[in-house]
Amino acid sequence: MPSETQTPQGAETGSGGLTLSLEPIGATASLRDQAYMKLRQVIDEADIYHSRSEIRLDERELTEALGVSRTPIREAMARLLQEGFLRAGSRRGVYILRKTKREIVEMIHMWAALESAAAQLAIQRATDEEIAQLRRMFDDFRDSTPAEHIDEYSAANIAFHSAVVRLSKSKVIFDTIENIFAHVRAIRKMTLPQSDRASRSIVDHMRIIEALESRDTELAERLVKHHSLDLAAFVEANCDFLD
Known part of the structure; x- marks a missing residue:
């Protein structure tokens, strides 16, 4: 944004x-x-x-x-x-x-736990059409790489994670994650252009969507958590400017 x-x-x-x-x-x-x-x-x-x-x-x-x-x-x-x-x-x-780097990393770990729980609930509660909407969020990037439209992809990336949480239809999870959203969103936006993270991000998103579509709870939880923990590891290793 x-x-x-x-x-x-x-x-x-x-x-x-x-x-x-x-x-x-x-x-x-x-x-x-x-x-x-x-x-x-x-x-x-x-x-x-x-x-x-x-x-x-x-x-x-x-x-x-x-x-x-x-x-x-x-x-x-x-x-x-x-x-x-x-x-x-x-x-x-x-x-x-x-936030400091340590605080950001801890917040991302919390995000990973909450979003993986949201993915589990989304499989139980979201309709096929609601899940299909996730795939349409990336239509604009089918014929180009995310790096070519990094600002637009950054917005789609953030919207995707917010949408997964919304599909859980859990007000408790949504309200809790909203309190850390501003900081995690800002860090996601900054790190996407680095180390080809944008291209790897869209691959992760497609795999998460496929797991949700197939109603594979264990896989969806694992993919969502790994995706966020990968961000935490990147911040830990590369974002000394936060301190």
Whole structure:
């Protein structure tokens, strides 16, 4: 996904240079909840590990972009701080939290366990048509290599993993994995262009889809877990920039 998008408001977060894709909040739900969802969107779309510069969220610019008072923004930020998406810096600054390499590796291990459990449940609960939709996600890459369209493939890659979790139809798994999604997604995006990982990734995805289609629970669980653990091993060996 792109880390920068244009918006009529043109609000920026400061040191990270992230342009917020935000529109004024309406009145259909609580302002606090809507502000929370908008800020989660910003975090999910941010290229957190693109550089060592941290991305600062400016309270004043957020209130102007969202068209609300500072109270719901502060309440949303407090929740995100508690959930571990933000951190409070010096001089009352608030930043999108960056994880260390060790933390990222541990999160990927957790992701591997949760997604393999999701694959097991998907085999039990998803229809043939729902599983078939996974294959269609890669139609655009049938006649070319993923490396030729790395941004598009990166988006499809992330969507694939999210879709497998959704097919489990387990709210508990989905809610749990969402809390680590922003960081794992950012790392997946960064590592795909390296060491021909994109081409190997699509091969892994096709094998996972075949296992789901054949309702082979043991194979699907093993393939899903191995796919993520391979990412963890790559991060451990190659991503010293995280520290």
